[in-house]
Amino acid sequence: MQKSGKSWVSPWLSGSVPVLIVAAIPALIFVGVLLYFTGWALMFSFTNLELYGRKATEWSFVGLDNYERLFTRRGFLESLWTTLNFTFFSAIIGQSILGFTLAAVLRNRYGGVRSVLEVSLMLGWLLPDIVAAFLWSATTSKTGLVNQLIVIPLGMEPVNFLNDYALPVVILANIWKGTAWSYLLYSAALDNVSKEVVEAAKVDGANAWQRTRRVILPIIKPHIGTNLLFITIWTFTYFPLIYALTGGGPGSKTEVLSIFLYKQSFGIGKLGYGSAISVAMLVIVGVMSLFYLRLLKEPE
């Protein structure tokens, strides 16, 4: 401590190191709790702990039983498939591609449509999840906006969308809510693409599509990777909007992993199994992140 004292703390603070350490203690405790909980989740996943009854207090280790259950019992794999669908269509297809398209199209365009679109994208993004869920529940209900403006004028019977098309509604709602993030990120990325490069390609005779694919996309590739990393993780583990809209139903049509985990842990009370689900989710998210990070590093 004495030897390297000067290099790791400014001289004027050297007398106050104990104070600084004391100031850091609460944070260390909280962080410790966070780490401890993460470790605890891992440990729980090897037990038969339950929320109620005898196994709430007299739980025991059951080895890999919970993990075996993930693959042998109905539920987890179906839920994983639902989650992958939800993530693929709402985040990757919906938010990312739509966000990029809007950012590219609106880039050199000013005026009413742009402002209206930008503001409403932002409002959707900033809205609390439950308000978005309420809005979508109301607009897609049998007497709601979609039926009133589209279905009934076309002479068809009103449709209860949340019952008949639950997953598409949830996906659309999430696109509506989350596209702003991708739009903002891609707009910022496009601002960094120098106009000269794009102009040069134009002079060389490249059309808009070729300019996008050959010139712009390679330049903003790192941003695409970052964006996909974030939105995939968020969407994969997203809970409030779906839960409030459908509760996972009808049946288990919209039961994504976070809802499955919630129901197993706090609905049925199987905390051990729930922990195994969360560990599985952590592993999947971890693998996805590594995949994107590799994608990001590649061009060098």
Added chain:
Amino acid sequence: MNNSRTLNIALAFMAVIWVSPFAWLLSTAVDPIATGQLRFPKELGFSNFAQALTGESLLQLWNSLFIAGGTATLTLIVASGSAYALSRLKIPGRNAFLWSLVLLRMLPPTGILVPIYFAAQSVGLLNNVGIIVALTVLNLPFAMLLLKNFFDTVPVELEEAAHVEGASLATILRRVVLPISKAGLAVVWFFTFTSAWNEFLFPLLFSRTEDAFPMSMGLYSAFGRNGSIQYGFLAAFSIIYATPAVAVYFLLRRNMNTGFAGVGVKG
């Protein structure tokens, strides 16, 4: 050009899709006899707002304020102490440490839901205070990282000069460091406030009695119920609930961007 005309129509179409839920929300909220249909209110009235600001729903507003304000304040206090120490003590690996915490935080919060619930239950914190503590734990890594980057931008020379003049650590913090990093502290406070304000999962899990419901739970349990939904009231309630989150963003937009840019550069 024909091409740009198609584009304009497509854009206008998108704008209509994006805006119409908001249009519905507004027209429903100011319509005292709203039925859930989109229409121009026959007469404008604010009775829905008045109703949303009384009784049970007012209590939910207070609960939300308590949870969000408590979480933001606790997070700020705990984070700033350690962030300042981390900024000034050049401990090897401190950036790696902070980044691994933030990555850990990016993993699904549902992952540690079971242990958090179990711990809260065993110490009897299943109420709003429990939510504050749990949310502080979850918000801390990111708050620490943001604050450390803000403290890093405070010139050490100023602190040294003050020290030479004979100022104590407390005085330097109060007179030099805090005034300069005021914007950063505000960003972290408001940022944590909004995230706690919008929080749904933890109230869903922790709030056992209806008088402890924050607004997110109040809204959820009101439209989730089958039967007649009071659209006008819920629309007004939604607008009140959404306002702080939206306002904070527009108030802090510039500061937030600087904050995140700082994070980006350091990473």
